[in-house]
Amino acid sequence: MSDSGPRFHTLTAEEVAEVFARAAQGVFPDPDWAVRVAPLCGPAAAVVAFTGCFLVTAPVDVSWWERTLAEVGSADPLHPRVLVALADHLGTTIGENDAVLVASPAPALSLAPPVRLLPFDDGHPRLERARRMRDDVRAWTTVEGDGLLVLGRGLGGRWEMAMDVAPHSRARGLGRALASAARSKVPQGEPVFAQVTPGNAASVRALLAAGYRPIGQEVLFPLRPAGGGA
Secondary structure, rough: OOOOOOOEEEEEOOOOOOOOHHHHHHOOOOOOOOEEEOOOOOOOOEEEEEEEEEEEEEOOOOHHHHHHHHHHHHOOOHHHHHHHHHHHOOOOOOOOOOEEEEEEEOOOOOOOOOEEEEOOOOOOHHHHHHHHHHHEEEEEEEEOOOOOEEEOOOHHOEEEEEEEEEEEHOOOOHHHHHHHHOOOOOOOOEEEEEOOOOOHHHHHHHHHOOEEEEEEEEEEEEOOOOOEEE
């Protein structure tokens, strides 16, 4: 990394979508330690880290990032003080510091979901949170009501999933089944992304078992009010 501070590249919203499409295929941005600055590319602002580089998407320009990183004395947009400064500037809160995982498109011969799901549209907290962070949100519940799958379009238009398993049904493989089912609920040929806090080991194991692969780290900043929809 340069002693003079971080280098910056600017990206368009279309280029951000391409970054994630390529990452889903295992092709990542150059590890040049540069900060790639893009406009807002979804319902939430974001700070993303790949190996050796960063991507930031928010309604702020390069000069804001240059000034803020210089004031903090760090080249890392994920530095806690930088995250606080961005949240204050946007008038919002800091989301979880998540690992980002992705599953390749489901093969055409395995599109049947491994668990029976019914459409769901109720006031579940995970569903309400998804509506703050994503567009085109839809959800399904298991027949028994002990599992919830949520899908929507988030950062860069990518399909993102979230799931919830009732305490009495955990450690039975339901999380893995829901994560696998998500791959059959998106348009054919589309990958599915998931964000999970590293400390949530049960969900991390379920995603890995369902074929998801880690690709980076991410913090989201919601820009919609609680209860807001698409």
